[in-house]
Amino acid sequence: NAGVTQTPKFQVLKTGQSMTLQCAQDMNHEYMSWYRQDPGMGLRLIHYSVGAGITDQGEVPNGYNVSRSTTEDFPLRLLSAAPSQTSVYFCASSVKNTGELFFGEGSRLTVL
């Protein structure tokens, strides 16, 4: 099993550009989520999904879009990148939304 795979690991964008962070898991987990990690702050939930076709907003959803067309994939889209979106992003999955968490390796995004 590969676990949770996130790509890319590093990305530099210009303000206004769009991009997609990919997240895939091969453990047949129902629950997937995206977090951002900023210095001095805890991980903050952006969006989450409790199953294919079902997504919901987290604590900081503005400027991000998600979809869950399959159990395996949960991409995070930045619609128009802003410097405030410079952060490290983590994708996580679990069997259910109260189960053990499995994290991807993280994606470091810089918006200039």
Place this chain on the structure above:
Amino acid sequence: KNEVEQSPQNLTAQEGEFITINCSYSVGISALHWLQQHPGGGIVSLFMLSSGKKKHGRLIATINIQEKHSSLHITASHPRDSAVYICASSYLGGSNYKLTFGKGTLLTVNP
């Protein structure tokens, strides 16, 4: 809204010392997670618990539901234990369970 507080923020220890990191939360939860993040690295789940105590090697996690408090203990600490330790609580917010994370405790173990 659930608030998660960790203490201390930073902790420096000598190899072999017994370490305790504390976590308190403000609302009733369904589960409490302890995570480990090495510098520049990914995040690994250490424990998930909803009551009592769990042990894995030199690591022990306890939770007191009535006091809304959890502790992570490391016995016979080693330099490789140097990392950020994060607690997170899973609680029912609206129609789904959500996670709230503490800001982490940076542990440095010197040889």
